[in-house]
Amino acid sequence: MDVTNIARISRHDVVEGAKSIYSLILLIALWELITQAGLIHYYFLPPLSDVLIEGYELTVSGEMIQASLLTLKRAFLGLLIATVLGVPIGILIARNRFVGWFFDPIITIGYPVPIISLIPVFMLWFGIGDVSKIILVGVGTFWPIAINARNSARAVNQNLIWSARMMGTPKRNLVWKVVVPDAAPGVLTGIQIALPLSLIITFVFEMVAGGGGLGHLEIQGVRSFTSTQTYATLIAIMLIGFVLDGTLRKIRRRLLRWA
Amino acid sequence: MNEGRVIASNVEKVYRSERTPTTAIEDLSFEVGDGEFFSVVGPSGCGKSTLLYLIAGFLDVTSGMITVNDHAVEGPGTDRGVVFQDYALFPWKTVMGNVTYGLAENGVPKDERRETAQHFIDTMGLDGFEDTYPKELSGGMKQRVGLARTLAYDPKILLMDEPFGALDQPLREALQDNLLDIWRELGKTVVFITHDVEEAVYLSERVLIMTRHPGTRKQVIDIDLDRTQDREAIITSEEFTETKNEVWRSLREETKHTV
Ligand SMILES: Nc1ncnc2c1ncn2[C@@H]1O[C@H](COP(=O)(O)OP(=O)(O)OP(=O)(O)O)[C@@H](O)[C@H]1O
Ligand SMILES: [Mg+2]
Numbered sequence: 001m002d003v004t005n006i007a008r009i010s011r012h013d014v015v016e017g018a019k020s021i022y023s024l025i026l027l028i029a030l031w032e033l034i035t036q037a038g039l040i041h042y043y044f045l046p047p048l049s050d051v052l053i054e055g056y057e058l059t060v061s062g063e064m065i066q067a068s069l070l071t072l073k074r075a076f077l078g079l080l081i082a083t084v085l086g087v088p089i090g091i092l093i094a095r096n097r098f099v100g101w102f103f104d105p106i107i108t109i110g111y112p113v114p115i116i117s118l119i120p121v122f123m124l125w126f127g128i129g130d131v132s133k134i135i136l137v138g139v140g141t142f143w144p145i146a147i148n149a150r151n152s153a154r155a156v157n158q159n160l161i162w163s164a165r166m167m168g169t170p171k172r173n174l175v176w177k178v179v180v181p182d183a184a185p186g187v188l189t190g191i192q193i194a195l196p197l198s199l200i201i202t203f204v205f206e207m208v209a210g211g212g213g214l215g216h217l218e219i220q221g222v223r224s225f226t227s228t229q230t231y232a233t234l235i236a237i238m239l240i241g242f243v244l245d246g247t248l249r250k251i252r253r254r255l256l257r258w259a
Numbered sequence: 260m261n262e263g264r265v266i267a268s269n270v271e272k273v274y275r276s277e278r279t280p281t282t283a284i285e286d287l288s289f290e291v292g293d294g295e296f297f298s299v300v301g302p303s304g305c306g307k308s309t310l311l312y313l314i315a316g317f318l319d320v321t322s323g324m325i326t327v328n329d330h331a332v333e334g335p336g337t338d339r340g341v342v343f344q345d346y347a348l349f350p351w352k353t354v355m356g357n358v359t360y361g362l363a364e365n366g367v368p369k370d371e372r373r374e375t376a377q378h379f380i381d382t383m384g385l386d387g388f389e390d391t392y393p394k395e396l397s398g399g400m401k402q403r404v405g406l407a408r409t410l411a412y413d414p415k416i417l418l419m420d421e422p423f424g425a426l427d428q429p430l431r432e433a434l435q436d437n438l439l440d441i442w443r444e445l446g447k448t449v450v451f452i453t454h455d456v457e458e459a460v461y462l463s464e465r466v467l468i469m470t471r472h473p474g475t476r477k478q479v480i481d482i483d484l485d486r487t488q489d490r491e492a493i494i495t496s497e498e499f500t501e502t503k504n505e506v507w508r509s510l511r512e513e514t515k516h517t518v
Contacts, residue, residue, distance in 0.1 A: 159347035162317045165335040167361035167412055181351040258351045258392040 046228045055232035063217070064236060071206065071213040072240070074130060075198040078137020082194060086142045087187055090149025094156075095175060107147060115140035115197075116204050128209035133202060140201045141194035148193070152186025153179050185259045188252050195244055203237065214240075262328050263338075263415035263448030265291040265314060269323035272309050282473040283309040286323070289467055289476060291450060296442055298451045298459035300506065301469030301477075302514045307452045308344075310474070311418050314450060315341050327416065337365060340414030344421045346401040348393040354380065354404050355389040361412030379407040383437070399430045406434075410441065416448045424454070435462060436490065456510060460484075460503045461493065468506065471513045478509050 018025070028048060034040055035047035058064040092099040093107075118136060126132035156179050164178045165171070206215025214233055221229030272284040283306040291297040299307050312318045313325055316335040325332045327339065340361075348357050358376040367375070380386055383403040393401055402422055409417065423431040439462065442449055453459050459466045460482055468477045482502050484493055493499055 157347065159343050159345060160349060162312075162315070162335070162341070163343070163347045163349070164360075164364075165317070166315060166337070166339065166341055166414075167408075168337045168364035178349070181349070184351070258353075258394065 043225065043227050046231065051228050051231040051235065054226075054228035055235060058217075058229065058232055064232070067212060067214045067217045067233070068236060068240065071199070071202050071215065074133045074205075074213065075137055075202040078134045078201070079141050079191075079194060079198040081134070081138035082141040082145050082198075083191060085138075086145030086190070087149045090146040090151075090187075090190075091153040091175065091179060091183065093146070093150045094153035095179060103146075107143065107150075111143040111147060115201060119205055119208055122205075123209055128211050130211075132209075133205045133211070136205060137198045137201045141198050144193045144197065145187075145190040148190025149183065149187045152183035152189075155186070156182045185256055188248075188256065192245070192248050192252070195248060196241060199237070199241060199244075262293040263291075264293050264326075264328050265416065265448065265450065266326045266329075267310075267314075267323070268325075270310075270313065270320050270325060271322040272306065272313060272318065273321040284313075285473040285475045287469075287475050288323075289479060291448060294446050294448055295465065296439075296449045296451065296463045298453060298463035298466045299469065300453060300456060300459050300466060300510055301474055302471040302510070303454065304472045305469045305513075306472065306474035307469065308420055310469075311341065311420050311450065311452055314416075315339055315418050317341075337361070337412055338414055339416045339418055340409035340412065342402075342405050342409055342417065342419040342422045344424060346393070346398075346405045348401060348404055348408070350393050353390050353392055354385060354396070354407075357393070357404055358408045358411050361408060365412060376407075376411050379411045382410075382441070383407045399426050399434070402426065402434065406438070410445070414447075416450065417442075419449065419451045421452055421454065423458070431458070432490065438462070456503055456507045457494075460499060460506055461490075466506055468509045468513075477513065480506055480509070 031045070032048045035042075035045055055064065089099070089103060093103045094100070115136065118139070122132045122136050126135060160178050160182055161174055164174060169177050202213065203215035203218070206213035207219045210216050214237055218230050218233035218237070221227055221231075221233065267290075268288050270284055270287045271282070274281045274283055287306075287310070299310065301307055309318065313320055314327070314332065316332045316339070320332075327336075349360065352360065355373070355376060358380055359372045362372040362375060377386075377389075380389060383406060385400065385403055385407065388396065388400065393404065396404065402425075406422070423434055426434065435458065438449075441447070449463075451459070451462060464482055466480045466482060468480065469475065470477045480502065484496070484498055484502075486493075488496070
């Protein structure tokens with residue numbers, strides 16, 4: 001954001017901004033008030049100010065940043081694998097009968113499996129290291145990505161395909177020229193759905209199996225009776241989710257100006 | 260030699276996609292001469308769109324034959340251009356991108372593409388909207404883009420499926436006259452589908468009236484109007500009214516059974 005813009009923020013903007021988040025401000029104030037008054041045991045819910053101080057200390061010590069990077073790396077690599085495999089497979093399922101016959105039953109069976117229930121199996125097979133976590137994220141986020149790609153490629157307007165054909169596009173180029181761009185909004189929706197899922201899978205795996213990361217840091221707080229650490233990590237997780245979701249939305253708006 | 264003759268001989272089209280096969284067109288024969296403006300009217304569901312898609316090569320005839328310049332139609336080709344009722348523009352391309360598409364697919368160099376496209380964009384009164392995406396255009400503008408993109412790659416035969424059906428009267432009249440000018444100037448063959456009797460009579464040299472479902476040839480009526488006159492003179496002339504009534508009565512015999 002450039003400086004002149006910041007300078008031009010008016011009172012009206014401030015009032016409007018406050019209106020849009022007043023419920024949050026209220027909740028935060030309530031949190032601080034109730035805890036400072038000692039209405040809730042410190043261990044269950046420490047005051048927000050203590051949580052923020054803890055968060056600050058964890059940040060300057062590097063612990064929080066390291067944990068965040070670890071979690072982000074696992075979630076992101078898993079998501080990347082799922083996207084690279086899921087988008088082309090989803091589109092091929094829609095465009096090719098044989099690929100469809102092969103993968104449709106797999107998706108029907110695979111999609112409803114609560115992916116978290118596979119954590120013990122993955123620990124058996126791949127251990128508790130990064131690889132195990134990344135693969136689980138990949139498997140878990142593959143379904144929504146592939147299904148959204150498949151459904152939007154199936155829904156491609158027949159008249160658009162015919163339009164391309166009449167203007168001279170050979171059949172073999174239809175996927176690139178028509179199917180992929182027409183399906184792009186749906187494909188991106190799939191990735192947007194998969195993003196929080198990739199974080200959830202990573203957190204839970206880290207909580208169960210350790211090995212660092214935000215999930216590990218959060219549950220460590222409970223186990224060592226420092227609930228400020230648990231809450232500080234929770235806030236970090238929320239912030240990361242919020243920023244990533246916002247980034248994806250921004251990318252979507254930039255990429256799909258036409259939609 | 261690039262001529263635009265269309266001959267349909269005993270065409271039958273059966274859709275087999277559903278559980279019970281639907282005969283859309285039955286034993287339909289007619290000829291459209293090179294450079295002729297030929298309209299098709301008929302009750303809803305009688306197979307007009309089907310007929311157009313058969314000529315375009317999007318669908319295959321079940322029996323009988325359609326030839327374009329004595330060659331049996333075997334798929335889409337750039338000698339024919341369809342103007343769709345729902346426009347079927349590529350939403351991810353700008354007006355310029357849509358109009359240049361056919362030229363690009365046929366290997367026309369870049370600056371020549373833009374020049375040709377610009378000419379038809381101007382002809383259609385779309386100058387200033389080159390960089391606009393379809394979603395930001397009104398229905399009438401989209402239809403003009405649809406016409407411009409089809410004219411740009413210069414098909415000999417224009418196949419138009421109720422192109423002005425969704426437009427209001429003044430816009431429809433303007434585009435009709437626009438189309439007549441283009442037809443005269445460029446010497447295209449036009450197969451024009453409409454449910455508007457007045458439109459059919461005003462525009463065309465001959466009108467094919469189809470029976471109700473399953474569609475076949477009911478009658479072909481010659482239209483003999485003094486085309487040197489302007490719209491008002493034509494529309495208020497006795498010949499026009501007479502021909503219109505003749506087409507209307509013929510069509511009416513088919514529709515009154517269904518209602
Ligand atoms: N893909 C399809 N599968 C099965 N039947 C179809 C298909 N498309 C059209 N039909 C049937 O074929 C017949 C002719 O349809 P078509 O769309 O050609 O009619 P139309 O004359 O263009 O109608 P309208 O004036 O309403 O546009 C209809 O009975 C329709 O139900
Ligand atoms: Mg139709």
